[in-house]
Amino acid sequence: MLNQYPAWKYFLVIAALFFGILYSIPNFYGKDPALIISPLRANELDKTERSNIIEALKKANVTYLAKERINEKMLIRFADIASQLKAREVLSILLDGRFVVAQNLAAATPAWLQALNAKPMYLGLDLQGGIHFLMEVDMKSAIEKEMQRYVGEIKTSLRSKTIRHAGVVLDKSLNIRFRKAEDREKALAYLSAKMRDLEFTEVEKNGDLYLKADLREDAQKEVRKQALTQNITTLRNRVNEVGVAEPIIQQSGDSRIIVQLPGVQNPDEAKNILSATATLEIHLVDERNLSVQDFVDKGRAPPGTRIYKDRKGIPVLLRKEVILTGESITHASSGFDSRSNQPSVTINLDSRGGDRFDRFTKEHVKDSLAVVFIENNVRTKIIDGKPVKVKEKIEEVINVAVIQERLGRRFQISGMDSPKEARTLSILLRAGALAAPIEIIEERTVGPSLGQDNIDQGFNSVMIGFVLVLIFMAIYYKLFGLVANLALFFNLVIVMALLSLLQATLTLPGIAGIVLTVGMAVDANVLIFERIREELRIGNSPQASIHSGYEKAFSTIADANITTLLAAVVLFSFGSGPIKGFAVTLSLGILTSMFTAIVGTRAMINLIYGGKRIRKLSI
Numbered sequence: 001m002l003n004q005y006p007a008w009k010y011f012l013v014i015a016a017l018f019f020g021i022l023y024s025i026p027n028f029y030g031k032d033p034a035l036i037i038s039p040l041r042a043n044e045l046d047k048t049e050r051s052n053i054i055e056a057l058k059k060a061n062v063t064y065l066a067k068e069r070i071n072e073k074m075l076i077r078f079a080d081i082a083s084q085l086k087a088r089e090v091l092s093i094l095l096d097g098r099f100v101v102a103q104n105l106a107a108a109t110p111a112w113l114q115a116l117n118a119k120p121m122y123l124g125l126d127l128q129g130g131i132h133f134l135m136e137v138d139m140k141s142a143i144e145k146e147m148q149r150y151v152g153e154i155k156t157s158l159r160s161k162t163i164r165h166a167g168v169v170l171d172k173s174l175n176i177r178f179r180k181a182e183d184r185e186k187a188l189a190y191l192s193a194k195m196r197d198l199e200f201t202e203v204e205k206n207g208d209l210y211l212k213a214d215l216r217e218d219a220q221k222e223v224r225k226q227a228l229t230q231n232i233t234t235l236r237n238r239v240n241e242v243g244v245a246e247p248i249i250q251q252s253g254d255s256r257i258i259v260q261l262p263g264v265q266n267p268d269e270a271k272n273i274l275s276a277t278a279t280l281e282i283h284l285v286d287e288r289n290l291s292v293q294d295f296v297d298k299g300r301a302p303p304g305t306r307i308y309k310d311r312k313g314i315p316v317l318l319r320k321e322v323i324l325t326g327e328s329i330t331h332a333s334s335g336f337d338s339r340s341n342q343p344s345v346t347i348n349l350d351s352r353g354g355d356r357f358d359r360f361t362k363e364h365v366k367d368s369l370a371v372v373f374i375e376n377n378v379r380t381k382i383i384d385g386k387p388v389k390v391k392e393k394i395e396e397v398i399n400v401a402v403i404q405e406r407l408g409r410r411f412q413i414s415g416m417d418s419p420k421e422a423r424t425l426s427i428l429l430r431a432g433a434l435a436a437p438i439e440i441i442e443e444r445t446v447g448p449s450l451g452q453d454n455i456d457q458g459f460n461s462v463m464i465g466f467v468l469v470l471i472f473m474a475i476y477y478k479l480f481g482l483v484a485n486l487a488l489f490f491n492l493v494i495v496m497a498l499l500s501l502l503q504a505t506l507t508l509p510g511i512a513g514i515v516l517t518v519g520m521a522v523d524a525n526v527l528i529f530e531r532i533r534e535e536l537r538i539g540n541s542p543q544a545s546i547h548s549g550y551e552k553a554f555s556t557i558a559d560a561n562i563t564t565l566l567a568a569v570v571l572f573s574f575g576s577g578p579i580k581g582f583a584v585t586l587s588l589g590i591l592t593s594m595f596t597a598i599v600g601t602r603a604m605i606n607l608i609y610g611g612k613r614i615r616k617l618s619i
Contacts, residue, residue: 328353517589
């Protein structure tokens with residue numbers, strides 16, 4: 001037996017080695033301290049703003065390595081953290097309230113590698129440093145918010161059936177007051193059939209007749225579940241809009257959320273990112289009072305109304321009742337109004353919001369609706385040289401339009417100044433509003449220096465294990481051991497390349513998976529080499545022994561690796577973040593070690609011994 005591979009197998013091994021080297025290279029370029037500047041709301045990072053930023057850095061004598069444009073953001077690289085911090089202080093004052101200035105670490109990969117989509121693997125919080133938050137969702141507020149939505153719906157429903165009532169008040173429970181018992185009976189029969197999530201009870205207080213409504217227990221559980229899910233989605237969307245690489249946002253228990261932002265170095269900025277959410281409210285314009293300015297001068301609005309301002313500062317009088325909120329929005333996209341050709345945002349509503357909006361607009365044709373944009377932010381401002389947290393709530397009317405016809409689950413709002421503003425609004429609406437308030441109950445910052453220590457220790461553990469295996473294999477199996485060592489190095493390179501190509505997040509448990517892979521990769525070669533030695537001992541020729549060794553050891557190697565792979569799949573399916581990281585690196589290591597230990601070493605052995613008449617093997 002000549003032990004020769006066809007040309008395509010040698011090509012496959014060379015191609016895999018080339019791929020491994022190419023896509024693992026970016027991990028050796030490191031990362032630069034950087035600032036990511038992102039526009040808020042309708043602000044645009046145009047050429048003038050970019051020039052102002054660079055000019056401000058020059059005046060403050062802050063040197064930077066490079067500046068880049070990433071979509072609608074600007075990234076500035078610095079040589080050290082000191083320059084980064086000084087630049088952040090300068091730009092936070094310059095761009096306050098208009099742009100987010102977030103500290104981050106940017107990969108220093110050359111452009112030619114980026115063009116090939118060769119990027120470094122992401123590093124987890126324990127390796128790169130960053131911010132960890134544990135957040136508690138206020139479920140009580142979520143229930144109250146859900147009950148508040150029923151207030152207007154009950155009023156509209158009773159009005160549609162001409163059932164008289166004396167008001168709807170929310171005080172833990174919904175209390176509907178009636179003057180006549182027969183009206184209460186009609187309301188009970190109608191509302192019980194229509195609103196199955198509410199439990200209705202007839203009560204009397206001080207001689208008055210009431211119908212009390214409470215949210216059923218199963219409905220409360222669903223509200224809590226939806227509040228948690230929506231908050232997770234909102235936080236993830238908001239973080240993605242700012243450009244934090246590989247954030248970890250996941251559920252913890254029934255009411256908590258874990259947020260990890262690797263590479264973000266400033267907790268205040270991280271909180272700003274998480275709290276800056278936007279939504280819409282739609283109100284009916286109060287057209288009964290013609291002179292809004294008179295109420296502005298008096299400093300108070302008529303009962304049941306409130307004074308808002310549009311983007312030009314002109315006061316608008318709106319009724320307090322909220323017709324629709326951003327929670328009902330399932331999708332928002334920017335475009336142009338087909339009639340006026342002005343920038344607009346098309347909004348899709350869920351079934352519940354769409355039905356309500358449909359009923360309301362049917363009853364109020366020719367009335368005016370106002371769209372109020374609401375944004376909540378917590379900004380850090382420099383006051384008297386000290387950072388001070390300031391809560392800001394922006395409420396402004398962005399559009400007033402007359403209802404020309406009955407509207408359904410899809411409608412359009414216009415009034416934006418530019419296509420850019422329409423795009424920004426649609427992004428913020430897709431990110432959504434928090435379904436319930438969140439409170440940060442645990443905050444932890446992992447510094448870059450600690451992360452670097454973890455990287456160094458993890459690297460040392462891999463290297464120590466790698467070198468010990470190299471020494472043992474070279475001494476015990478001689479030339480075959482050296483071949484196995486090359487395959488082991490080849491295996492580590494391919495694992496690193498795959499992690500980089502998949503943009504997986506490497507954590508300390510992930511490094512543990514790589515260390516385990518080193519042992520498992522060489523274990524396959526030990527099985528092969530021992531089988532070859534057995535064949536030699538029973539008198540087979542060297543060429544026959546090589547062939548039999550690889551053929552007979554394959555089933556044992558496959559069995560051992562498949563069972564470990566199944567365990568890794570289970571770990572990935574049921575484990576949390578760090579456990580998933582371990583499972584990913586272990587799974588990739590198993591697959592690559594099968595290739596390198598069987599195909600890779602066989603190719604090298606065939607090149608050394610194949611096609612030759614030999615009497616002895618160096619094993």
